[in-house]
Structures are given as C-alpha cells and as structure tokens.
Amino acid sequence: MRTRAAVLLALAVLTGPAGPARADMPAECRVARHLVEDGLRLPGAAAAIAAKHLNVLVLGAGSSVLPGKGGVNLAYPERLRLALVEALPGVAVTLTTDVTPHRTAAQMAAALALDLEKVKPDLLVWQTGTVDAMEGADTDEFSQALEKGIGAAKAAGAETVLVNAQYSPRTESMIALGNYAEIMRWVAVQHEMPLFDRFAIMKLWADFGTFDFFSATKNLDMAGRVHDCIGQLLAALVVDAAKPEAPPVSGGQ
Amino acid sequence: MALVTAERDLRLDLFRGIALWLIFLDHIPSNAVSWVTIRNYGFSDATEIFVFISGYTAAFVYGRAMRQNGFIVASARILKRAWQIYVAHVFLFAIYLAEIAYVAHSFDNPLYTEEMGVLDFLRNPDVTIIQALLLKFKPVNMDVLPLYIMLLVGFAPALWLLLRAPSLALIASAVLYALADIFGWNIPAYPSGVWVFNPFAWQLLFVFGAWCALGGAKRLEPWLHSRITLGLAVAYLAFAFFVAMTWYFPRVAVYLPRIIGDNIYPIDKTNLDILRILHFLSLAVITINFVPRDWPALRSGWCEPAIICGQHSLAIFCLGVFLAFAGHFVFTEVSNRLLTHVIVSASGIAIMVAAAIVLSWYKSIERGPRPPSIKPGFAGGDA
Numbered sequence: 353m354r355t356r357a358a359v360l361l362a363l364a365v366l367t368g369p370a371g372p373a374r375a376d377m378p379a380e381c382r383v384a385r386h387l388v389e390d391g392l393r394l395p396g397a398a399a400a401i402a403a404k405h406l407n408v409l410v411l412g413a414g415s416s417v418l419p420g421k422g423g424v425n426l427a428y429p430e431r432l433r434l435a436l437v438e439a440l441p442g443v444a445v446t447l448t449t450d451v452t453p454h455r456t457a458a459q460m461a462a463a464l465a466l467d468l469e470k471v472k473p474d475l476l477v478w479q480t481g482t483v484d485a486m487e488g489a490d491t492d493e494f495s496q497a498l499e500k501g502i503g504a505a506k507a508a509g510a511e512t513v514l515v516n517a518q519y520s521p522r523t524e525s526m527i528a529l530g531n532y533a534e535i536m537r538w539v540a541v542q543h544e545m546p547l548f549d550r551f552a553i554m555k556l557w558a559d560f561g562t563f564d565f566f567s568a569t570k571n572l573d574m575a576g577r578v579h580d581c582i583g584q585l586l587a588a589l590v591v592d593a594a595k596p597e598a599p600p601v602s603g604g605q
Numbered sequence: 606m607a608l609v610t611a612e613r614d615l616r617l618d619l620f621r622g623i624a625l626w627l628i629f630l631d632h633i634p635s636n637a638v639s640w641v642t643i644r645n646y647g648f649s650d651a652t653e654i655f656v657f658i659s660g661y662t663a664a665f666v667y668g669r670a671m672r673q674n675g676f677i678v679a680s681a682r683i684l685k686r687a688w689q690i691y692v693a694h695v696f697l698f699a700i701y702l703a704e705i706a707y708v709a710h711s712f713d714n715p716l717y718t719e720e721m722g723v724l725d726f727l728r729n730p731d732v733t734i735i736q737a738l739l740l741k742f743k744p745v746n747m748d749v750l751p752l753y754i755m756l757l758v759g760f761a762p763a764l765w766l767l768l769r770a771p772s773l774a775l776i777a778s779a780v781l782y783a784l785a786d787i788f789g790w791n792i793p794a795y796p797s798g799v800w801v802f803n804p805f806a807w808q809l810l811f812v813f814g815a816w817c818a819l820g821g822a823k824r825l826e827p828w829l830h831s832r833i834t835l836g837l838a839v840a841y842l843a844f845a846f847f848v849a850m851t852w853y854f855p856r857v858a859v860y861l862p863r864i865i866g867d868n869i870y871p872i873d874k875t876n877l878d879i880l881r882i883l884h885f886l887s888l889a890v891i892t893i894n895f896v897p898r899d900w901p902a903l904r905s906g907w908c909e910p911a912i913i914c915g916q917h918s919l920a921i922f923c924l925g926v927f928l929a930f931a932g933h934f935v936f937t938e939v940s941n942r943l944l945t946h947v948i949v950s951a952s953g954i955a956i957m958v959a960a961a962i963v964l965s966w967y968k969s970i971e972r973g974p975r976p977p978s979i980k981p982g983f984a985g986g987d988a
Contacts, residue, residue, distance in 0.1 A: 414719025488798040520720040524634030528745045575716035
C-alpha cells in the first residue's frame with residue numbers, strides 16, 4: 353500500500369488536481385485535493401469576495417484547536433485564514449473563532465446566535481459530530497441542532513460549510529461516528545451546501561501512509577502538518593465554491 | 606394442538622451463521638474486507654437477518670415448551686435465557702473496559718485531545734459500570750445483546766398470544782412499531798441519547814420471525830413463490846443497490862431524482878426504517894425461492910462451517926465481538942496493511958468456526974447423541 357501511495361503521491365504532484373489549486377500546497381495535502389471538489393456553490397461568499405471583504409466564523413469543539421502555547425497558530429482555523437489571504441489577493445479576510453472543547457452540536461448551535469450577532473460572518477465553518485458521537489447523543493436532536501444552527505446562520509446572511517469528525521484510528525472502536533457522519537452528509541445535501549469531509553480526507557492519508565495517525569507522541573509536529581493541510585484544503589474548497597465561473601453542480605464533470 | 610415435529614430447517618442455521626460472520630467483519634472498524642458485507646449494497650444488514658432468525662428459533666423452541674409444559678415453565682426458560690445473555694453482555698463489557706484502559710494508558714497524541722475524552726469515564730468507574738450493568742451505557746458495537754435481552758423479556762406474553770391468535774399478535778406488534786415511531790418511544794441511555802437498537806421497533810422483526818415459525822411461513826407460501834412477489838423483490842433490491850451506489854459514486858447521485866432522496870433519507874437503523882424491513886423481506890423472498898429447504902448443499906461439507914456457527918449463535922456472537930476488538934487492536938498495534946485486514950478477517954472466521962466445533966463436541970460429550978431436531982439455537986434453552 354505504501355508503494356501505491358507513493359505512486360499516487362507522485363502522480364498528484366506531477367499532474368496536480370484539476371482546477372487551479374494553490375501552486376504551493378504541499379503534496380501531502382494535495383493527495384486529498386479531489387475530496388474537496390464537490391462542485392457546490394457558495395454564492396454569498398462569492399459576493400463577499402467580489403466586494404473585497406470576506407468575514408469567516410469558525411465554530412468548533414476540541415478538534416478545531418491544538419493544545420499548547422503555539423496551538424492556536426498551528427490549528428486549522430488560522431491555517432485557513434492564511435491560505436485564504438494568499439489565495440484571494442486584494443480581499444480583506446477576517447476570521448473569528450468560537451472554539452471550545454467538548455461541545456455538542458446543540459451546545460454550539462446555542463452559542464452561535466451570539467456569535468452571529470457579534471461577528472456578522474459571510475461564511476460559517478462549523479466543525480461538529482465528534483462530541484455527540486462520544487456521548488451517544490440522540491440522533492434526532494443532533495440533526496435538529498444542525499438545522500437550527502444552519503437556519504440561524506442563513507437568517508443572519510451567512511452560508512455554512514460543515515466539517516465532520518476526524519479519522520481517529522485508535523478510538524474507532526470506542527466512538528461510533530457512523531450515524532452522526534451520515535446525518536451531517538444528509539443535512540449538507542438537503543441544504544445544497546458543502547461538507548468538508550475531514551474524516552474521508554484523513555482516512556485517505558492514513559491509507560496512503562501520508563501521516564501516521566497511530567503514533568503516540570506529545571509532539572505537535574504531525575498534528576501541525578495535518579491541521580495545515582486541513583486549513584489549506586478548506587481554503588481550496590471555499591475558493592472553488594465561490595468562483596463565479598465554476599461549472600454547475602449537475603454537470604458532474 | 607399439534608406439536609412442532611418438523612426437522613430443524615438448516616437454512617436458519619446457515620444464514621444465521623453467515624450473519625454472525627458479517628457482523629464480525631462489520632464490527633472491525635475500517636476493515637477493508639467489510640466491503641463484502643450486504644450493508645454496502647442495500648439498506649438492511651446482517652442485524653435484520655439475525656433478529657428475524659432468532660425470533661423464528663425462539664418461537665420454535667419455546668413454542669414447543671409452552672404447548673407441552675405451559676406458560677409458566679416456558680416463561681421461566683425464556684427469562685433464564687435472557688439472564689444468560691445478560692451475563693454474556695457483562696463479560697463483553699469487561700473486555701471492552703480492558704481495551705479502553707489499555708488505550709488510555711498507552712496512547713497520546715495532541716491531534717486527538719478531544720477524542721481521548723471518550724476515555725474520561727475511566728475516572729469515574731462507579732457511575733459507568735453501574736450504568737453498564739443497567740444496560741444504559743452503550744459501548745460501540747455492543748448494542749445487539751441488550752436488544753436481545755429486552756426482546757426475550759417481552760417474549761413470553763407475545764408467544765402466548767402468537768400460539769392463540771397469531772394474526773392478532775402480528776398486528777399488535779406492528780401497532781407497537783407504529784406507536785413507537787409516532788411517539789418516539791425508546792429506552793434512554795447514558796450519558797445521553799437512547800438505545801442504538803430501539804427494542805420497540807426491532808421487536809417487529811423478532812415477532813414476525815416467530816409468527817413465520819408458528820405456521821405463518823406456510824400461510825405465506827403461495828405468495829412467496831409467486832412470480833409477482835419475486836419480481837417485486839428483485840426490483841426493490843435493484844433499486845436499493847442503485848441508491849447504495851450513490852453513496853460511493855457521487856456521479857451516480859445525479860441520476861437519483863431529488864424527490865426520492867427527500868423521501869427515503871435518513872434511513873434509520875435505530876428505529877428499523879421501513880425501507881430496511883422491505884430490503885430484508887426482499888432478500889428473504891429471493892433466498893426462499895432459490896435455496897429450497899432440501900437444498901443438497903446444506904448437507905454437504907461446504908455449508909457446515911456456517912451452519913455450525915449458526916447453531917451456537919450466542920457464544921459465537923460474543924466471540925465475534927471479542928475478535929472484532931482484537932482485530933482492531935492488531936490493526937492499531939501491529940499493522941494496518943491490506944494484507945493484515947484479509948488475514949485478520951479470515952482468521953477471525955476460522956476461530957469462530959473452530960470454537961463452534963469445540964462447543965458441539967462439548968455438547969456431545971455432556972449429553973450423548975441427540976437428534977438434530979431439538980438442538981436449541983441462539984434463543985434456545987441453552988447454547
């Protein structure tokens with residue numbers, strides 16, 4: 353599998369993904385580039401970019417931050433901001449985070465109202481699903497919480513991108529993510545909004561041997577690289593989805 | 606009333622054995638080999654097969670007991686069986702605790718600070734263990750046995766009614782299913798949420814299995830073998846297969862009309878979605894049409910490994926859950942290559958078969974030879 357991964361990695365480097373990704377996205381991030389190409393549109397974000405000011409709010413729980421002093425700068429929200437700044441020259445990008453570990457979707461949906469009022473974002477990046485799965489939250493309540501948050505964001509003029517749980521091989525037999533991931537996928541489909549499939553992306557990296565998610569370490573090195581890639585791929589998703597000339601969804605091209 | 610004297614239908618053991626293998630394969634997280642299991646090609650999975658067949662065999666075994674020895678004796682035997690399953694569940698929980706404690710002790714990575722929170726319950730075992738004993742704490746993949754315990758606890762009165770007014774019993778079961786759906790009945794869990802398999806919903810399949818065992822299958826016979834039924838079943842399986850393909854190939858998804866998507870999703874496993882029931886029934890219709898009761902292969906050596914697993918289903922189910930833990934442990938601690946997935950999956954099934962053979966041998970030395978017709982199964986008097 354490692355050989356296959358190496359070949360694929362080389363191919364990805366040589367040919368690059370379809371569409372103009374950032375030229376300097378590291379190859380280790382880019383192997384998962386195709387997983388953020390769903391062709392869905394973010395017209396609100398497009399309008400904000402056209403108006404030269406994109407205001408992003410990241411709402412998340414413990415997997416949207418890294419521990420330690422430099423954790424905030426290494427974590428994906430800040431990497432997303434940097435990647436957006438680079439990808440959108442001339443656009444003023446602001447990014448606010450509301451990240452607190454161990455929050456369920458319902459708790460975040462409740463906190464969101466105040467955030468929306470304060471930040472008035474064009475785009476909401478909402479990471480959720482892990483804590484609900486850990487607590488075995490009621491799946492109906494989980495999907496209602498998602499609907500509530502997305503509805504509130506829409507009413508406040510913000511589009512939403514959902515970010516699902518991380519792939520965590522060590523805890524896979526202890527956290528049943530399945531139902532919650534499916535609900536997030538279904539809610540995203542119904543609202544025709546992008547889902548950033550962090551689980552699939554990290555699973556791909558694990559299968560290809562890009563990152564070793566089994567390693568037991570206190571070192572932030574690998575975690576930092578993973579978050580950097582997630583930030584860059586999220587930025588690629590946003591930039592693609594906000595591009596005016598992108599092909600329509602139903603084309604399937 | 607006539608006794609049930611028919612020889613045991615080996616198809617039940619065969620398909621329950623296969624279901625046990627599939628459940629094992631599905632229970633190993635990220636197991637590459639689990640692409641072979643039926644859940645990837647339609648709406649239902651091995652759980653439906655397992656619950657239906659267990660309902661069937663429970664009625665077969667305890668129906669006889671209730672006719673011969675009366676309600677009290679049969680109920681006592683059913684409750685004894687529920688107790689055995691409870692003990693098995695607690696045993697599995699002990700293994701689960703051991704695995705969790707090991708991971709908590711040996712694994713640390715800043716990427717997974719949040720996920721490691723799942724181990725926090727080790728800090729207050731007083732609460733967790735009591736909740737587990739109350740069947741309210743729900744470790745991953747350990748949801749089938751609590752469902753079974755509940756189904757058996759409620760089975761005696763259901764069986765009483767099934768023996769007297771089978772149609773009425775089936776209607777009552779369907780009404781309970783509908784009421785649970787309308788009013789959202791389920792059993793609360795700890796620390797939050799509800800049971801993963803809602804017993805008020807899943808009882809329908811168990812009772813339906815029991816109803817079939819007590820003469821329902823005979824009544825359905827003309828329907829089951831009609832070309833129209835078979836055609837409908839094939840068409841429905843094809844539809845489910847197409848929908849399943851949209852999960853893996855987004856390009857296929859554009860051919861699924863939106864109105865269908867809007868109406869079928871989410872396909873609810875907790876509450877046994879009607880789409881899942883229909884999918885299981887379609888599979889059953891096709892199976893009955895193509896695998897006759899006297900299918901020669903049933904008596905040949907090829908089916909023996911699955912049949913023998915199906916005949917010791919409680920023990921083999923528990924072993925499968927344990928082997929799934931162990932398999933996941935191998936993936937995380939030893940190797941996660943594709944070849945490892947294949948080896949772990951194949952050796953797991955081989956161990957299940959070997960254990961079933963040993964159990965059969967034990968049974969033969971403890972009891973002496975007995976005719977196969979009174980071998981109890983998963984839901985039988987003993988395993």
